[in-house]
Amino acid sequence: MEQTKKTWIDYYKKFGIYIFLAAVFIFFAAAAPNFLSYKNIINILRQVSMFGIVVTGVSAVMIGGGMDLSVGGQMAVVGMILGYFMVNMNMGIVPAIVIGIFIGCLFGSLNGLVAVKLHVAPIIVTLSMMLVLQGVAYLITGGYPITGMPEAFTMIGQGYIGVIPVPVIIFVIFIIFGWIVMNKTYLGRHIYALGGNKEAARLAGINVDRLTVFIYAFTGFAASIAAIIMVGRTNASQPGAGSSYPFDCMTAACLGGISISGGEGKISGVVVGVIILGILDNGLVLMGVNSNFQSVVKGLILLAAVAIDCYQVKTKKS
Amino acid sequence: MHKPDSAVFKRKVWAASGSGMRGNMANTILSVREIVKDYPGVRAIDHLSFDVEEGEIHALIGENGAGKSTLIKTLSGAITPTSGTIIVNGREFSKMDPILAKEQGIGVIYQEFTLVPGISAAENVFLGEKTSAGIFVDIKDRERRAKELFDQMHVEIDVSKPVRDLSPACQQIVEIAKAVSKDVKILIMDEPTAPLTVSEVETLFQIVRNLKKRGVTIIYISHRLEELFELADRVTVMRDGAYVGTEKIQDIDRQKLIAMMAGRELKETFPSRNTDLGEEVLRVEHLYGNGDKDISFTLHKGEILGFAGLVGAGRTELMRVIYGADPMESGKIFLHGQEVQIHSCNDAIASGIGYIPEDRKAQGVFLPMSIKWNTIINNLKAFSNGIFVDEKKENETAADYQKKFGIKTPSLDQRVRNLSGGNQQKVVIAKTLAANSEIIIFDEPTRGIDVGAKQEIYKLMNELVEGGKSIIMVSSDMPELMGMSDRIVVIYEGVKTGEVAKEEFNQNYILDLASGGNENGTDEKNMD
Structure with missing residues (x-):
């Protein structure tokens, strides 16, 4: 059998996500008031930008065969540290940002190191890290938010370049960066190799341990960038920030075609997944649907996405 | 074909050996008639017929790929034969299924354990069985009954311990107890001694003999020929999926068994090549690691060096050490006379060593x-x-x-x-x-591919060595190994038992070395 058998699943894998995006878009364009307004579209993009950056990081981990539930906790802690340095210690914006990013990468590396050295499953490592960091975020100020960031810093979250919000620009730069890394560099290929077949990757001469640590560090990097935008946008460091991120990120990644078992998925798909979730959030609010029902919709969508992923894996075997 | 010997002779021998519980003609408990099993492109079992007598220990031997495992799976109902019949206790079946096999009292102990590691030995023995009324499991009752079973076998095992904390030998015994608890009449054991140490093997033999005394018929598969002489009553030899013969163990010796296992003609042709062996490219000295002990060999430019051995002899393990996939404990590796340090696959690739693993997909x-x-x-x-x-x-x-x-x-x-x-x-x-x-290690390069593709792979290997590359070839396919190699190194249980030059290629000899025979007559090449 040399020919590829094209099943509807293959077509779904290729186009389904775009059809889904179009359907959601058309639905809300018709059903939700003001959905199509210029202001709302920009609003959606701004809403998804911070989230999308984290999802890009989480997707890299998932393509590499791992998982990261600690991104929300990382964002909260990095956010608190930024606030603490800039407001309580009057540190300059640039050093504060550099330290924040450094700490994000450090948390990520820690996840990777524990997973590699202690052979603990990624879900346990990052779940533990999530709990630890959520606690640490509250411990920094005893639970109080930090407000009053330097004005220049809030520009990162609230400002515009031309008509486009700064977060959106950062998001676009980030996904282009992510896309190039995953598709064009040998590093990206190594990540796909690692997630696709770890033993074959090792035999192909790839230092799988070092690569694993690197991918988690990259996710930490993404989380810290998102934390910077978040603090800038709300002009506050909130210890409870990001708590819904771990699962929202997986929802978007799976929706975008990232395989739970690793090695498959595209950054372009992930972007679409992120935008679909953004449109859902925005459109349902515009329609006045209550937030509990929004959660029901998200849950069903994740289930559908993963079920299709599993179905595909099953047919693969036979 | 070997005709059964006369009953008179049988009686005499049994009386002499002191193991004859039943003096007269034993009943045939299991017969296999004209079994054929075809897989796409390959016939795994070819019109095989043989009989097993009640209460005997019947050894089943054959080279790698002779079809033993397929036969076992046919008997246990894991696979359906293409044609033929299986007769158990006088009842005829065209195929088995796992439930039917169980009903007929057939139990199998596979090479891979089927125990649940986290639960106790007693729980494992009675796994899936309802041993007490109601919805609750009476653990004390199970432990008592498991202990009884182990007492019958004269072994001491802590029945409340999770099996993962037991030694491989004890796990093996739990497997046996599990089979015996299901009132097994025919117990098939596939390489039961492979994971065991010498003293543990003795314990296992004792258990097997006890089972025999209790009237259980045992079909015993092993690569270790010496075990058969200690344990078996009769031995059936298979080759290329076909029946070769059945002999009483007293009537045969090691050399004859090997001749029966090997006596096959080279059916396939192997493409010829024109190469002159060049200088030495690889030298391995006193390599220890991954279960291999003190292995030394050399490889020359343009050479195909074969590695023979039984499955699990440690050939793949050796290659993985050379390739840096598993750590070397001690020893030296030289490339073009220069010692190299290989700590990772990346080091090996950078040094020009390539590895084609046996499990292509994984x-x-x-x-x-x-x-x-x-x-x-x-x-x-x-x-x-x-x-x-x-x-x-x-x-x-x-x-x-x-x-x-x-x-x-x-x-x-x-x-x-x-x-x-x-x-x-x-x-x-x-x-x-x-x-x-520059050096390519082919580990079972033709496993699971069809005949035409095999020829292409052989040709490709020839082209590679003609182009100045050097090849190490690990193969369990003896004709292929002899057809392609310039020299063959033989490994047995992690130790090099011989090195055979092309002029001396001889199936019996290589198989003897691969079964732990000594290299007598050929002088060991000095590595210094």
């Missing part, structure tokens, strides 16, 4: 990825400017190998998953060569 290829993606993955740095992958070079290289190896595909973007086994193997070879390997 270790060789990335199934969801394209042919071209796979082709360059072993040496990505050479196909990139430090950061970005050179896609033009990728396409050219992949197209090059596709043409050279005749990889049948509509496109280089085709996922490797969609290729046939032979073509997948070619992709693995391409991927190894694209990493500029």
Whole structure:
């Protein structure tokens, strides 16, 4: 059998996500008031930008065969540290940002190191890290938010370049960066190799341990960038920030075609997944649907996405 | 075909050996008649017939791939034979299924344990059985009954301990107890001593003999010939899926058994090649690690060096150490006379060593990825400017190998998953060569691929050595090994038992070495 058998699943894998995006878009364009307004579209993009950056990081981990539930906790802690340095210690914006990013990468590396050295499953490592960091975020100020960031810093979250919000620009730069890394560099290929077949990757001469640590560090990097935008946008460091991120990120990644078992998925798909979730959030609010029902919709969508992923894996075997 | 000996003689021998519980003609408990099992492109069992008598220990032997495992699976109902009948206790069946086999009292102990590691020995013995009324499990009752079973076997095992904390021997015994608890009449044991130490083997033998005393019939499969002389009453030899003969153990010796196992003609032809052996490219000295002990050998430019041995002898383990996939405990590796340190696969690749693993799908290829993606993955740095992958070079290289190896595909973007086994193997070879390997280790290069593709792989190997590369070939297919190699190193249980030059190739001799025989007559080449 040399020919590829094209099943509807293959077509779904290729186009389904775009059809889904179009359907959601058309639905809300018709059903939700003001959905199509210029202001709302920009609003959606701004809403998804911070989230999308984290999802890009989480997707890299998932393509590499791992998982990261600690991104929300990382964002909260990095956010608190930024606030603490800039407001309580009057540190300059640039050093504060550099330290924040450094700490994000450090948390990520820690996840990777524990997973590699202690052979603990990624879900346990990052779940533990999530709990630890959520606690640490509250411990920094005893639970109080930090407000009053330097004005220049809030520009990162609230400002515009031309008509486009700064977060959106950062998001676009980030996904282009992510896309190039995953598709064009040998590093990206190594990540796909690692997630696709770890033993074959090792035999192909790839230092799988070092690569694993690197991918988690990259996710930490993404989380810290998102934390910077978040603090800038709300002009506050909130210890409870990001708590819904771990699962929202997986929802978007799976929706975008990232395989739970690793090695498959595209950054372009992930972007679409992120935008679909953004449109859902925005459109349902515009329609006045209550937030509990929004959660029901998200849950069903994740289930559908993963079920299709599993179905595909099953047919693969036979 | 060997005719059964006369009953008179049988009686005499049994009386003499002191093991004759039943003086007279034993009943045939299990017969296999004209069993055939076909897989696509290969006949695993070929019109096999043999009889097992009630209460005997019947050994079943044959080379790797002789069809023993397939036969066991046929008897246990794991697979359905293409044709033929199985007669158990006088009842005829065209096939078995697991439930039917159980009803007929057939139990199998596979090479891989089927125990649940986290639960106790007692729980494992009665796994899946309802041993007490109601919905609650009476654990004390189970433990008591498991203990009874172990007492009958005269072994001491803590029945409340999780089996993962037991030694391999004890786990093996739990497996046996599990089978025996189901009132098994015919117990099939597939290589039961493979994971055991010498003293544990003795314990196992004692248990097997006890089972026999209780009237259980045992079909015993082993690679270790000496075990058969200690344990078995009769032995049946299989070769290439067919029946060779059945002998009483007293009537046969090791040499005869080996002759029966090996006595096959070389049916396949192997393409010839013109190479002159060049200088030494690889020398391994006193290598220890991964279960292998004190292994030394050399490889020359343009040579195909074969590695013979039984499955599990430690050949793959050795290759993985040389390739840096598993750590070396001690020893030295020299490339072109220079000692090299290989600590990772990357070191090996950088030194020009390539490895084509035995399990193609699990270790060789990335199934969801394209042919071209796979082709360059072993040496990505050479196909990139430090950061970005050179896609033009990728396409050219992949197209090059596709043409050279005749990889049948509509496109280089085709996922490797969609290729046939032979073509997948070619992709693995391409991927190894694209990493500029000078020394290529082929581990079971033709396993699971059809005859035509095999010939292509052989030709390709010849072209490689003619082009100045050197090959190490691990194969369990004796004709293939003898047909392709310039020299053969034989490994038995992690130790090198011999090295045979092409002029001395002889199946019986190699098989003898592979079964732990001594190298007498040939002098060991001095590695200094």
